[in-house]
Amino acid sequence: MSVLVIAERTPQGLHKMSLETVAAGQATAKALGVECATAVAGPADGLPGKVYRVEHALLADYTADGFTAAFEQLIREVKPLLVLFPHTYQVRDFAPKLATRFGRVLISDVVKIEPGRFVRQLFQGKLNADFAAASAPSGDAPVFASVQAGAYRADAIEPTAMEVVTFTPQLDASAIRQKPEPPFRESARAVDLTAADIIVSVGRGIKEKENIPLVEELAKAMGAELAASRPICDNGWLPMERQVGSSGQTVSPKVYMAVGISGAIQHLVGMKGAKTIVAINKDPNAPIFEVADYGICGDLFEVVPALTEAVKKAKS
Amino acid sequence: MPAPMMTTSAEVSWEFMKIIVAIKQVPARDSQLKVAPGGKWIAEDDLTFEINEPDAYALEEALQLKEKHGGEVIALCLGPARAASTIREALAKGADRAIHIEEENVSALDTLAVAKLLAAAAKTEAPDLVLTGLQSDDLGYGQAGVVLAELMGLPHATIIMQVEATGGSLRVKRELEDGWFQHVTMPLPAVLTIQSGINKLRYATLMGIKKAKTKEMKTLSAAELGGTGAPAAALASVYVPQRSKQTQIFEGDAKTAAAQLVEKLKFEARVL
Numbered sequence: 001m002s003v004l005v006i007a008e009r010t011p012q013g014l015h016k017m018s019l020e021t022v023a024a025g026q027a028t029a030k031a032l033g034v035e036c037a038t039a040v041a042g043p044a045d046g047l048p049g050k051v052y053r054v055e056h057a058l059l060a061d062y063t064a065d066g067f068t069a070a071f072e073q074l075i076r077e078v079k080p081l082l083v084l085f086p087h088t089y090q091v092r093d094f095a096p097k098l099a100t101r102f103g104r105v106l107i108s109d110v111v112k113i114e115p116g117r118f119v120r121q122l123f124q125g126k127l128n129a130d131f132a133a134a135s136a137p138s139g140d141a142p143v144f145a146s147v148q149a150g151a152y153r154a155d156a157i158e159p160t161a162m163e164v165v166t167f168t169p170q171l172d173a174s175a176i177r178q179k180p181e182p183p184f185r186e187s188a189r190a191v192d193l194t195a196a197d198i199i200v201s202v203g204r205g206i207k208e209k210e211n212i213p214l215v216e217e218l219a220k221a222m223g224a225e226l227a228a229s230r231p232i233c234d235n236g237w238l239p240m241e242r243q244v245g246s247s248g249q250t251v252s253p254k255v256y257m258a259v260g261i262s263g264a265i266q267h268l269v270g271m272k273g274a275k276t277i278v279a280i281n282k283d284p285n286a287p288i289f290e291v292a293d294y295g296i297c298g299d300l301f302e303v304v305p306a307l308t309e310a311v312k313k314a315k316s
Numbered sequence: 317m318p319a320p321m322m323t324t325s326a327e328v329s330w331e332f333m334k335i336i337v338a339i340k341q342v343p344a345r346d347s348q349l350k351v352a353p354g355g356k357w358i359a360e361d362d363l364t365f366e367i368n369e370p371d372a373y374a375l376e377e378a379l380q381l382k383e384k385h386g387g388e389v390i391a392l393c394l395g396p397a398r399a400a401s402t403i404r405e406a407l408a409k410g411a412d413r414a415i416h417i418e419e420e421n422v423s424a425l426d427t428l429a430v431a432k433l434l435a436a437a438a439k440t441e442a443p444d445l446v447l448t449g450l451q452s453d454d455l456g457y458g459q460a461g462v463v464l465a466e467l468m469g470l471p472h473a474t475i476i477m478q479v480e481a482t483g484g485s486l487r488v489k490r491e492l493e494d495g496w497f498q499h500v501t502m503p504l505p506a507v508l509t510i511q512s513g514i515n516k517l518r519y520a521t522l523m524g525i526k527k528a529k530t531k532e533m534k535t536l537s538a539a540e541l542g543g544t545g546a547p548a549a550a551l552a553s554v555y556v557p558q559r560s561k562q563t564q565i566f567e568g569d570a571k572t573a574a575a576q577l578v579e580k581l582k583f584e585a586r587v588l
Contacts, residue, residue, distance in 0.1 A: 064462075064472060089493050092450075093474045096427070096459030100466040105428045105548045108457050121557070123454055126349055127358070128557040134426075134547045177471035181499040183492055198587050204345075222581075222588065234513025240495075247491055255587045276585040278577065279563070285348070285556075292563045294580055296573045306574035314578045314588050 001139070003029040004080035006071060006095075007040040007047055008088055011183075014046045017086030019154035021147045022048065025084045026158055028113050034081065039074055039167070041067065049160040052078065058171045063178040064094040070169040072101050077167070079139030084113075087146035089246075099144040107131050107145040109265070118145055124264040125287030149246075149269045191225070191241045193249045198224035198257075201244055201271070202232055205260020205281065205300050209237040214304050215259050221311040224257070229267045245270035260300045263288030280304065333387035333481065335378040336438050337411065338448035338460065339371040341395050341402040345453070355553045357423045367402045370449025374510040376517050377479060378447050379410045385481060388412045390441060394433055396420045400533070407528035408520035414533045415441075417541060423455070426549045431463035436541035439468060443505060445486070450475050450509040465507035472507040473500050477514050 005025035007018035022038055029036035038044075039052035041059045052074055058066050067090075075083060075098075085091040087109045099106045111128075112119035118131045133143040193199060200219035206212060212232075219226040226242060233243040244251055245267040256274035261267060263279070263286055271277070272291050279292035280303050289295050296303050343349065344364045352359040367375070378389045391406040391414040393399050403414045417433050419425070438446060446468070451458035465472035477497065478489035487501045491511055520528075538544050564580075566573040582588040 064474075089475055089491070092458055093462070093490075096457075096462040097466045097472075100428065100431075100463050103428075103548060105426045105457070105463070106459055107549050108459060117552070120456075122456060122554065123343070123349055123358075124456070125557075127351065127554055129554045130552040131549050132552050134550045177502050178473060179501040181501075183496045183498045185495055186497065230513065246493060248495065250494070255581065255585050276581075276587075278581075283346070283348075287557075289563050289565075290557070290559060291561060293561070294577055295563045295565045296570075296577060297565055298570060298573065302570035303574060306570040307577065310571075310574040310578040311581075311588060314582050 002035040002037050002078065002080045003032070003082045003084060004075065004078055004142075005036065005038045005084045007038050008086055008090055009040055009042045015086060015088060016154070017088055017147070017149050018047070019157060020150070020152045021084050021086040023154055023156040024113060024147045024152040027152070027156070028082065028084070028115075031115050032081070037078070037080070039071070039078075041070065044162070044164045048157055048162060050163045050165065052165050052167045054167050054169060056169055056171050058173055058176060061180050062090055063176050063180060064097060065176040065178055066171060067094045068097045068101070069171055069175065071098055073169040074167050075102070075142065080142050081137045081139070083142050083144045085144075085146040087148050091146050095144060095146060102141050102144070104133070104141060104144050107133070107143065109148045110145050111148050111151045113145065113147070121148075121265060124262065125268070125290070126285060148265065150272065186240070191239075193225055193227055193242065193244065193251050196225035196251070196253050198222055198255045199227050199244070199251060199253045199271075199274075200224040200257045200259065201227040201229065201261060202238070202259050203229040203261030203267075204231050205262075206232070206237075209235070211301070212237055214301070218259070218304050218308045218311070221308045221315070222257075224255075227251070229261045229264075258288050258292070259304060261288055262286045263290065280307075333381055333385045333445060334390070334441065334443045335381060335387060336390045336392050336441060336443040336446045337371070337375045337378045337406070338392045338434050338438075338446065338464070339375060339402065339406055340368040340393065340449075340452050340454075341365045341399040342368045342452060342454040345369070351554050351556065355555065356551065357554055365398060365402065367405065368449055368452045368454075370451060370510060370512050372449075372517055373512050373514050374447040374449050375406055375409065375411065376515045377510055378445075379518070380515060381445070381479065381481065382410075387444075390415060390443070392434060392437055393417070394419060394430055395422055403533060404528050405520060407531045407533070408524040409518060410524060411531075413531055416533060416535045417538060418535050419538045419544070424547075424551065425544055426547045427457045427459050427463055428548050429544045431460050431467055432545065433538055433541050434460065434464050435467040437536060438464070445481070445505060446470070446507040447510055448507075450511050461507055461509035468507065470505050470507050471502040472509070473502065474509040475511045476508045477511050479508065
C-alpha cells in the first residue's frame with residue numbers, strides 16, 4: 001500500500017514540477033500512514049526514496065501509447081492506493097488514458113490533497129470544488145490525480161536514502177501508434193521577457209486590437225516590456241513571443257501589471273513569481289486578484305489612461 | 317512543364333472525411349457565478365451560455381478539413397435541452413448534422429461517464445476523425461478527448477495546433493511547454509484535442525443560420541446509449557476560494573486610484 005508519484009523527465013533533466021509532486025506525494029502518504037515511492041521513465045537521479053526506474057528502448061521518445069502501457073504494467077505490479085502526476089502537458093496526454101484502464105478518471109490539476117478530498121479549481125479559477133473518489137481505492141483500482149504547478153513546494157521534500165528498482169515493461173513496437181518527431185521551436189525568440197524588470201501585460205479585457213496602443217503607451221511610460229495573455233496572441237493582436245503563461249514565457253519581474261487579464265491558471269503559472277503584482281480588472285472576483293498585491297477594480301479604458309498620465313507625472 | 321507527380325495510394329489525399337466534433341455548452345465567459353443552494357454546482361438561472369471556446373476551434377478545424385478534403389462534419393453534444401442553441405449555431409457555421417445526447421444533470425457526471433456516452437454515440441457513426449477542444453472552461457478536467465480515444469480504441473494526440481491528413485494517416489503539430497512543438501504521425505481513424513488559436517474562427521452567415529433550421533438534429537437519451545453508470549469521481553461541494561493573499565485595492569475614480577497606485581510603484585516597488 002503506497003502513494004506512487006510518476007515523475008517526468010525532459011531532455012534538460014527532471015521536469016521542475018516532478019519534485020513538487022513528490023512533495024505532495026510524501027505529505028499525502030504521511031497523512032495516510034503509507035509509503036511514498038516514485039517512478040520515472042529513464043534515469044532516476046534527482047529523486048528521493050524508492051524509485052522505480054522504468055526502462056525500455058521504446059520509452060526513449062514519449063508516446064501516449066508507450067507510456068500508458070508501461071505505467072499500467074508498473075501500477076498492476078506495485079498496487080499503489082494513489083497515483084500522483086505533475087499536471088504537465090505530457091501528463092494531460094496520457095494519464096487520462098491510463099486511469100481509464102483502471103475504471104477511474106484522472107482527478108486533474110488539483111491544488112490540495114487531503115485523505116479522501118481533492119481540491120480542484122472550476123471555471124478557470126473563479127470557484128473551487130472538492131472532489132472525492134466515488135469508491136474506496138484499492139490495489140486494483142487506485143485513485144489517479146495530477147497536481148497543479150506551484151501547489152506544493154519542492155523544498156518541502158524530506159530527504160530519504162535513494163533505492164532504485166529497475167522495472168522493465170513488456171512493450172510491443174507495433175502497438176505504439178503515435179510516431180513522434182523531434183521537438184522544435186518556431187524561431188529564435190526575439191523578445192526575452194524574462195530579462196525585463198517591469199512588464200505590463202494585456203488580456204481579453206482590451207476587447208479589440210485597435211485598443212492595444214492604450215496599454216502600449218502605459219508600458220512605454222513605465223519603461224516596461226509589453227506582454228499578453230494567450231487569447232491576445234491567438235488573435236494575432238500581439239506576436240506569440242510576447243505571451244506569458246504555460247505555453248509562453250515564465251517571468252519573474254520586479255513589477256508585473258496585468259491589465260484586463262482574468263488570471264486563468266495557465267497565465268498565473270507564468271507570472272506568479274513576480275515580486276509585485278498589480279491587477280487592473282473590472283471583475284472583483286477575477287482570480288488575478290488572488291495573486292495581486294495591488295489592484296484597481298474598474299474599467300481599464302478609464303484606469304489605463306489615468307495611470308499613464310500619473311506615471312508620466314511621477315517621472316517628470 | 318513539370319512532370320506529373322507520381323502518387324501511390326498512401327499519398328492520395330482524402331476524398332471524404334467523416335469528422336465528429338464533440339462540443340460542450342458552458343456559461344458565457346464573463347458570467348458572474350454564484351454557488352447554487354446545496355453547494356453542488358452554480359446557480360444557472362440568470363446565466364447565458366455559449367460554446368466552450370476550445371470546442372469552437374475544434375469545430376472550425378473540422379470545417380476547414382472538410383472544405384479541403386470533402387466529407388461530412390457531425391456535431392456531437394452532451395448537454396441539457398438548452399444546449400440545442402449551441403448545436404444550432406454549430407450547424408449554422410457549417411456542420412452538416414448533429415447528435416444531441418440530452419441529459420439534464422451533466423455537471424454531476426465525471427469524464428468517464430461523459431466519454432462513455434460520447435463514445436457510444438460516436439461508434440455508430442464510424443468516423444475517420446474525432447475532434448474536441450483540449451478542455452472545458454467549466455469543469456476543466458481536460459480529458460474527455462483522451463478517454464474517448466481509449467474507449468473507442470483509437471490513437472490520439474492532445475493540444476494540437478495543426479492538422480494534416482494524407483492517405484490513411486494524420487500528421488499533427490502538438491504544443492509542448494515553454495514554446496516547444498512537436499510533429500506526431502498516427503493512423504486514422506484518430507482522436508485529437510484542439511488548442512485555442514489553431515485557426516481563425518468564422519461567424520455564422522445569415523444563409524448558414526437559415527440552412528441550419530433544416531439540418532438533421534438527432535436527439536438521444538443517456539439511457540439509449542447505455543446510461544451514465546456509477547461515477548468514478550464525485551463532486552462533493554463547490555465554493556468561492558479563500559483569498560490567500562491580501563490585495564490592497566485602490567478605490568475612488570480612475571484618477572484617484574491611479575495616483576495611489578503610482579505612489580506605491582514609486583515608493584514601495586521602487587520601479588518609477
